[in-house]
Amino acid sequence: MNDSIHDDFHNNYPRYLNILNVPDDLAIDQIEIPELIGSGAIKRTKLRPGMELVIADCRLHQKQTLHFQSDVPMIELSFWLKGNNDVNLSGKPLHIRDNHCQLAFMQHLDAEMYCTANEPILACEIRLAESVFIDLVETLGGDTRLDIKQIVAAEPVRIFQQAIQPSEQLLVRQLLNCPFEPPLRKMYIEGKALELLAIYLQKCLFDTDDSIPRNGKGLRRTDLDKICAAADMLVARMDQPPSLLELSRMAGISDFKLKTGFRELYGTTVFGYLRDKRMEQALFLLETEGISVYEAAIATGYSNPSHFASVFREKYGFNPGQWGK
Incomplete structure (x- = not known):
């Protein structure tokens, strides 16, 4: 050209x-x-x-x-x-x-x-x-x-x-x-x-509504709303997340519908979704708050910083201590 x-x-x-x-x-x-x-x-x-x-x-x-x-x-x-x-x-x-x-x-x-x-x-x-x-x-x-x-x-x-x-x-x-x-x-x-x-x-x-992904077209609206609410609850409590049964009770949906709904809506399991959100939050904290790797691990629900670093490395391809360097 x-x-x-x-x-x-x-x-x-x-x-x-x-x-x-x-x-x-x-x-x-x-x-x-x-x-x-x-x-x-x-x-x-x-x-x-x-x-x-x-x-x-x-x-x-x-x-x-x-x-x-x-x-x-x-x-x-x-x-x-x-x-x-x-x-x-x-x-x-x-x-x-x-x-x-x-x-x-x-x-x-x-x-x-x-x-x-x-x-x-x-x-x-x-x-x-x-x-x-x-x-x-x-x-x-x-x-x-x-x-x-x-x-x-x-x-x-x-x-x-x-x-x-x-x-x-x-x-x-x-x-x-x-x-x-x-x-x-x-x-x-x-x-x-x-x-x-x-x-x-x-x-x-x-995407006219950012809170609702474009997947999940086969779900009923009431189930879709409950699964989205469950996802929000999971993220809000990522440092001490509820069990699958607790989460389903909190959202008012069966654990079976919750598991299949997460796969349909988000393309992953309930706790695969939680892991991704934890890593996104950890990246955000490391970037904007300047906190240590240990602090990022604790804030996102990991008591073992080594395990946190391993999951982070698997997700992003580098160690959390290298972020921003």
Whole structure:
């Protein structure tokens, strides 16, 4: 594909950083924050024509207002691991906070971001030109299509915002810390970026109720509600979980229906679901609270830290003590 047809899209990167007085040059892929303004850097990786990843790891010494303006239709999925800032998007206020993500469909962007002094920022943004996005979401074997005009609903910007779940946090961290050799990094990063994009498109556009997964179509509504309630109880008491019989009594459903319902709804056993949720919570605590491996083990119901580390390693492929290093 000819890069030139996406020049307007890729040129937005240096234009967004007008406060740093960088030249309007398409070749700039890493911008160091001048010492007078702050510290750190903002890096752009062009994954393919019309698709790029931007990573910001920096802080500003003083309050700053960044101006963003673009007439290039695009889709942006941004993850903020650190940083709390307010944004005005075409007259609509938005608060960006730690461990939240935003999926944005933009036809026209006229925005201001109000950056807090000395607030650390760690964020990554996956950006796609609208034409590339349309090519990626072409229907394969189905009749459900994504109509961008319907999503945007005549607004210049449509935003979906939600907390980053621990399982997706791991994918974001893998984007930030690619383990592959340089010749393979672009391939790896693009794969992770597209996986994250698919996950959040599913959540924001197709899953109308996040508390009810899209499996379990064969279950009666009353049983479905009870199984979802049982799952919530299990997670709420993950440090001291009830037995299967106790859980079934608490939820008002037979243990047989509970076991078969969990397999139908979540694709795993009751305690396989608990194990996954424990690991997600452990990852979240290690990332956001900075606690020790022992503390993460106790908080998620493991009295034996060695067993906890073994389960964690099986789930994520590395030891819990290596997280964040």
